[in-house]
Amino acid sequence: MDNSMGKRMQEGLNMAAHKILCWDCGREITDMYAYTCPDCGGLLTIKMDLEPLKGMSPEDLRSEPIGVWRYAPFMPVDKKNAVTIKEGGTPLYKTSALGKEIGIKDLYVKYEGANPTGSFKDRGMTIGVSHAVEIGAKIVGCASTGNTSASLAAYAAKAGLKCAVFLPSGKVAAGKLAQAMFFGAKVLSIDGNFDDALDLARKMSEMRAIYLLNSINPYRPEGQKSVLFEIMDQLNYDVPDRIILPVGNAANIWAVYKALTELMEIGWIDRMPMLTGIQAVGSMPVAKAFSEGAEDFVPEQNPETVATAIRIGNPISGRKALRAIYDTNGYSVSVTDEEIIAAQKLLGRKEGIGVEPASAASVAGARKLREMGIIDPSERVVCICTGNALKDPDTIISNCEKPISCANDLEAVRKVLGA
């Protein structure tokens, strides 16, 4: 191997050369602050140069610990510039009692609540904030139903950047709000819902007042691809039949799909799991579009669900999510708040896994699709559970048995416990 090729391979392993393209018309975008195509208004996406990975195998990356940066050759940011709090590397549990209860023998849970700030958003933020530093951004910002803001606030703190977060007033779970405040972000409580907050944040970024790190920023889903790479590593590249995710703003299911297309491109897998997106009944533009066979969705005006993280009526990446679902022969369905809370409890009480309501939607969806006969009992299914239970303590407290008042007295305790 000559020197230049060796160097190129080494650089290739540190990051992927890439281009930003319009997902709709294919135009190349050079403005680092653009989030939509200046020609057609379309969504953007990043095209990776995966040449350096061709001829390699997953084994070649395993000297790095499992986590987002193991997959640097698939990422559009130089590993040398990583702003990292050791994100990813989350457990993949093979369930026992839960799978039995739902009627799926091989049911896995990828537990994203184990990330540094308690949700999968850290995967996108390590890449997004590293990129923000690379391009010299000074103030980063986002709109959020909670997790994105908690994550951005932490990574901005780590990078020494100012941070502004736009939250729908009164609609953000306590644990998420607390984190954004704790990590030192400027927290703006907006009189409106998430879609309104995102509109405002986008306008601020159009004025170049903030560098926007919502998932409309194409660097974010790049980091989120890593959840799929990890699942494949953890299953030794034995492709599961189906992966189920909650869908809110709809970027995560797209990120998983994009990761799959990249693994297909370099020949590390030869088939794709059926990507299955779950929404809440009160907030289901993508599931509704799927039920009608449509490629685009109709925004909903007043989304409502206990799963605040996916309480989104106008999902920015909704069209991409539908593409991911159709292309993999997947499915989309909505579940009720009652089904979400029941699934959250099942995860806690059968497996000892604590997730927030939005995350439980994936398990509620698995259960519903099994009952509908869409999922076969013999399928190998992975539910991605996106966030930690402790971020939404109020919902848990209002849905569990209340603590029992008890006198400071041994007899009284024995009586209460019947022991």
Ligand code: F0G
């Ligand atoms: N699960 C959790 C815990 C989330 O926080 C979100 C999104 C989703 C699922 C949905 O993912 O948007 O990629 O379809 N939360 C956002 C936020 C919107 O602001 O934290 P998606």
